[in-house]
Amino acid sequence: MNDGSTYQLVIADDHPLFRGALREAVSGLLQNAIISEAGSFDEAVELLERGGEIDLVLLDLRMPGTRGFSGLMYLRAQYPSVPVAIVSANDDPMAIRRCMEFGASGFIPKTLGVEAMRSAISRILNGGLWTPPDVDLGGGSDKETAELLTRMATLTPQQVRVLMMLSEGLLNKQIAYQLGVSEATVKAHVSAILQKLGVESRTQAVIAAAKIEAGQWPKSLPAET
Numbered sequence: 001m002n003d004g005s006t007y008q009l010v011i012a013d014d015h016p017l018f019r020g021a022l023r024e025a026v027s028g029l030l031q032n033a034i035i036s037e038a039g040s041f042d043e044a045v046e047l048l049e050r051g052g053e054i055d056l057v058l059l060d061l062r063m064p065g066t067r068g069f070s071g072l073m074y075l076r077a078q079y080p081s082v083p084v085a086i087v088s089a090n091d092d093p094m095a096i097r098r099c100m101e102f103g104a105s106g107f108i109p110k111t112l113g114v115e116a117m118r119s120a121i122s123r124i125l126n127g128g129l130w131t132p133p134d135v136d137l138g139g140g141s142d143k144e145t146a147e148l149l150t151r152m153a154t155l156t157p158q159q160v161r162v163l164m165m166l167s168e169g170l171l172n173k174q175i176a177y178q179l180g181v182s183e184a185t186v187k188a189h190v191s192a193i194l195q196k197l198g199v200e201s202r203t204q205a206v207i208a209a210a211k212i213e214a215g216q217w218p219k220s221l222p223a224e225t
Contacts, residue, residue, distance in 0.1 A: 006032040007055045007125065012044035012071075013037075013087065014063040018110065022058060022087065022117075029118040041065030048075070054082050056105075056125060061088040061095070069102050070164045070209075076103040078157035085124050093135050100137060101149055106130035148208055154196050162189040167206045 007030050013019050019037050026033055038044035042065045048054060059071060066074070075084050085106040086099045096107045106124045108117055109132060120130040131137060155163065158179070165175045172190070176183045190202060197208050 006034065008034045008036075008053060010036045010038060010044055010047050010054055010057045012041065012057060012063065013060040014039050015060075025114050025117050026058075026121060028114070029121060039064070041071050044071075045074075045078075048079055048082065054079075056121070057082060057084045058087045058108075058121075059084055061086055061090055061099075066164060069098055070160060070167075072099060072102050072104055073152065073155070074157050074160045074164070077155065077160060083124060085121070085130070091132065091135075096131055096135050097137055100129070100131065102153075107132070107135075145211060148197070148211060151197050152209070155193065159189050159193050159196070162186060163193055163205065163209055166190070166193075166202055167209055 009026060011019050011022050011026075013022070016039070019039075023035050023037070026035055036047050038047055041063055044057065044059065048057070057075060059075065061068060061071070063071075065071070072084060072086065075082065080103075083105040084103070085108055086104050087108045087110060088095070089110045091107075091109040091111070099107050106120055106129055108120050108130070112120070112132075123130045161179065162175060165178065170178070172183050172186045176186045179186070190205075193205055194200065194202075197205055199205050199208055
């Protein structure tokens, strides 16, 4: 892909050694690449909020600030024009299918060799999709899960963040502080989340999210406030 074009990428992973390895892989693929690194999900969001044409985000599924698919859901909702490829140690076929259902442009296992990783990134940068060739993406979800996936996709970016924090057991006042909004605003978001997910309580919302996350969300349940 050494065609003289300049590409801007964000590598979001909390392991510095792996970020370095991924940077080396990308640098060997692209002659002109501006690569930014983030060690947490919030840092990745800050990089995207600075503006500029980001060509690809390489996102770990689990890192500070996000778990499971919530980070991917947020980025796809907030920055729909920015391709996001998941780079993860979790290569479970169900997790890969979920990532693609939530709009990922690819799923790259961390165990992939450097050349194969470069080939995957190249395809994604050229507008294609990439998943491990031995993974069957045709295994559909059951009717209940498929409906829940559709409902989850209607959440706004801020509602996704609130749901992430609910799943961590945070109270309204804690969520309000972290997001820099009023408790009334958080309550409005929670009400909207319950309505969109078709549930009656915060606990049920977290349980619904856990079904989608295939066990990757924390097990603590939020207080009913």
